[in-house]
Amino acid sequence: MSDTNLTNSWWKRLAIKSKAVWLTLSGVITALSVPAWQYYVVEQANVSIEIVKIERKQRDGVQFSLDSEELKLLEPYIPALFLYEASDLGGRGDKRISPSFELSILEKAFKKATRELKLISVKQLQLDKYISELSQFIDPTNKIKKLTEFRVSDFRLWSLGSYIDDIEAKYYEDQVLALTRNYSQLTFDELHQPKINTTALRYLLLDVREDLSDAISASEKQQNRLRNNIRSIERQLSALRQQFEQQYSYFVVEVIASNRGRSDTTLYSMGLLRIVFSDNNYVDINLTLNESYQHADLPASGTETYYYRSESLMDLTAQERKLVNSYWGSRGEVQIYLLDTQQQVYSSKPAPFVGNIKQKAMLDLLKDTAHGSMVSVSGY
Structure with missing residues (x-):
């Protein structure tokens, strides 16, 4: 056998062995890469959140005293139940020394x-x-x-x-x-x-x-x-x-959370509401789940509605309260930020800082459409 034939035969055997090795390695790489791809691309949670409604509510139990001579003139018109202590026998006891009353009273x-x-x-x-x-x-x-x-x-x-x-x-x-x-x-x-x-x-x-x-x-x-x-x-x-x-109120934020991924996730009960008034001018308000839960479970391919309650405006600084009270219901935008147990942060799109967000969006759409119609007519 000539040297040329020996060389060709050797290269053929090497090619066959290399192909087998390559196929084996490809199989191993594919086997290892598919689960990783599934985990990072398919089986991760894919969460989006949307602010549906913001309600402003008043704190319960806030009371005021009759600390002026004029307000004391209202005492004869306040039910005795709020002016006197209850006796041990269930009747009227001694008159309260410094009574205080809810504003509605x-x-x-x-x-x-x-x-x-x-x-x-x-x-x-x-x-x-x-x-x-x-x-x-x-x-x-x-x-x-x-x-x-x-x-x-x-x-x-x-x-x-x-x-x-x-x-x-x-x-x-x-x-x-x-x-x-x-x-x-x-x-x-x-x-x-x-x-x-x-x-x-x-x-x-x-x-x-x-x-x-x-x-x-x-x-x-x-x-x-x-x-x-x-x-x-x-x-x-x-x-x-x-x-x-202005001081003893708080916000309840209704949020819809959708998980389009194939993995369940859990949102922490804490959140952040950012109220933006202008560039670099905003107020952050802490949120907690309104229900008595430590976490909010969000299943794969599921949608849930959650209610987050803000801290009282009394907990803000005087300047922050002034901004919030001035812009509420008229101007400004809000975003909510939530965190899951995998330390993934989710944020909503900006929404108007008003109570009925959907109604505001519909009115804005009607105004924009009406404005566009006027522009078209004037251009014609």
């Missing part, structure tokens, strides 16, 4: 006070009528309104508790009931009619008449002071309302 008291200002003349006439009627029962010469015919039903028709202390009003009713209806303690005449202690009853009615007279005097003074300060009270309540809304 003060606003209701103000409405009641303004209504009573309009009805003061009617109230005065009603009290004068009751005093006149009591005087007739007390007068021994009156043959029409006999003292022995006075009954507790008269008091109940008058609703004494609306004019004097309700505990004292209840005491008067109980005393009249005891004097006129406590048959076990009453004596009877020859006609089997109960003998009523008219002396005690007369003194009782005298006390009631005096209390009603005092109520008229106190009411006149109270109403005069209230009438002179009603506008000041209204301004102070308006200032409290503004303080309540």
